[in-house]
Each structure stands twice: as structure tokens, then as C-alpha cells.
Amino acid sequence: MHAMQYHIDLPADYDMNIIRRRVMDNGWKTDGYKDLLFKAYLITEKDKHRSLHNGYCPLYIWKQAKGMTDFVFKGSFDHILRSFGWKQIHIGITYSVHFTHDFNCSKYVLEEYVTIHPTDCLETLDISHLFSHFNDTKGEVIVYNPDKWKLVKYSFLDSLPENIDKKVHTYEIVHLSIDHSLA
Template sequence: MHAMQYHVDLPADYDMNIIRKRVRNNGWKTDGYQDLLFKAYLITEKDKHRSLHNGYCPLYIWKQSEGMTDFVFKGSFDHILRSFGWKQINIGITYSVHLTDDFHRSTFVLEEYVTIHPTDCLENLDIAHLFSHFNNNKGEVIVYNPDKWKCVKYSFLDSLPENIEQQIHIYDIVHLSMDHSMA
């Protein structure tokens, strides 16, 4: 599986209801999309959940690269380019994906990055233990990128825990598109 995410930074005075309306009107288009396990339509809002800016940062988890390739090169990503300009797409490999039966009830995503430091043995590295753990997860996805030696964990929750570490980013989920077999 592959993960894909791009970040659209928006002005501090941007009306985030424009993004919510855009997702409400178009989010259904990725429901059941070829090879897509799920797409989380994620936003950050200035001064909410410690965020310093407004942003639209969707996260895709692809079961196969063919669907991801079709999404990028056969017109779907063109809507992003026309609306927000040229965006770098971050691509990673899934290390683990754990989703509960009520994953679709998630309302928040916590995003935490860690660096994989140089070592002479990766075999005994337990990546999952490098991250914070939260109770009542609806899902957890860990993604790694060996060309940067970085990992990111996305924790899907229906409520925010107290005392979240400062380096953990908090996103609101506006919509979750999923593989029809998960619904």
C-alpha cells in the first residue's frame, strides 16, 4: 500500500467554510475510487487546536499504485492544480494499517513524525514503539519514506485526548471516502 498527501496552505483570513462546502459537494467522488482504501479530507484552522495557519491536507491510502497513478495523471488531481496551483505530493509506503469497524466515525487525525536514525541493523527496529499511543483509536496508519528516513503516524480518533504533545499536528476530518467494502 501507498500513502499520498499534499498540503494546501491557505491565508490566515481564508474562510474555511469554502473548503467544507467544496468537500461536501465533491467528497463523494472518491467514495469507492479504484484502489483507494480511504481518503481523509483533513483541514487545519488558524487558532484552532494550536494551529498557526489554515490548511487543506488530504490523506490517501492506496491499496495499489495503479489507482494512485490514475488519480494523479488522468484528471482528478487537475482539479487541485486548477484551484490551488502546483502542489508537491508526498508519497510514502505503509508500514502498518489498523482500522476498527467504526473507523468511519473518526472526527480527528493526529499526525506525528519521527526520524529513523542511522543504524547498522533495521531488522530489530520496532517503528510502532517510536510514536505516542492514544486510547480509543478508530485507526492507526504508519507510513515510512526511506529516501528521507522519516516515518509518520496518523491516529484516527473521535475525540481529542488531553495533553497532546506539542509536535503532534491536529487535523479535523471533513469527510472520509472509503472502499465500499469498509462502509
């Protein structure tokens, strides 16, 4: 599986309801999309949930690279390019993916990055202690990028914990397109 995410930074005075409406009108188009396990339509909103800026940062988990390639090169990503300009797409490889039966009820995503430090043995690397742990998660996805030697954990929740470490980014889920097997 592959993870894909792009970040669209928006002006501080941007009306985030524009993004919400865009997702309401179009989010269904990725429901059941070929090779897509899920797409979380994520936003950050200035002065909400500790966010310092407005942004649209969708996260995709692809079951197969073919679906991701088709999405990027066969017209679907062109809508982003026309609306927001040239964007860098961050790609990662899934390390682990876990969901509960009510994953589709998630309302928030917490994103946490950690560095994989140089070692002479990755086989014994225990990543479980590297990340924060949250109660009542509806899903967790851990992605790695060996190009940058980074890990990122996405925790899906229906409510936000009270004390979140400053290094953890908070997103609101506006829509969740999921593979029918997760519904």
C-alpha cells in the same frame, strides 16, 4: 499500499467554510474510487486545536499504485492544480494499517513524524516506542519514506485527547471516503 498527501497552505483570514463546502459538494466523488482504501479530507484551522495556520491536507491510502497513478495523471488531480496551483505530492509506503469497525466515525487525525536514525540493522528496529499512544483510536496508519528516513503515524479518533504533544499535528476530518470493505 501507498500513502499520498499534499498540503495546501491557506491565508490566515481564509474562510475555511469554502473548503468545507467544496468537500461537501465533491467529497463523494472519491467514495469507492478505484484502488483507494480511503481518503481523509483533512483541514487545519488557525487558532483551532492548536493550529497556527489554515490548511487543506488530504490523506490518501492506495491499495494499488495504478489507482494513485490514474488519480494523479488522468484528470482528478487537475482540479487541485487549477484551484490551488502546483503542489508537491508526498508519497510514502505503508508500514502498517489497522482499523476498528467504526473507523468511518472518526472526526480527527493526529499526525506524528519521527526520524529513523542511521543503524546497521533495520530488522530489529522497534517503532512501537517511537510514537505517542492515544486511547480509543479508531484506526492507525504508519507510513515510511526511505528517501528521507522518516516515519509518520496517523491516529484516527472521534475526540481529541486533552494533552497532545507539541510535535503532533491535529487535523479535523471534513469527509472520509472509504472502500466499501471498511464501511
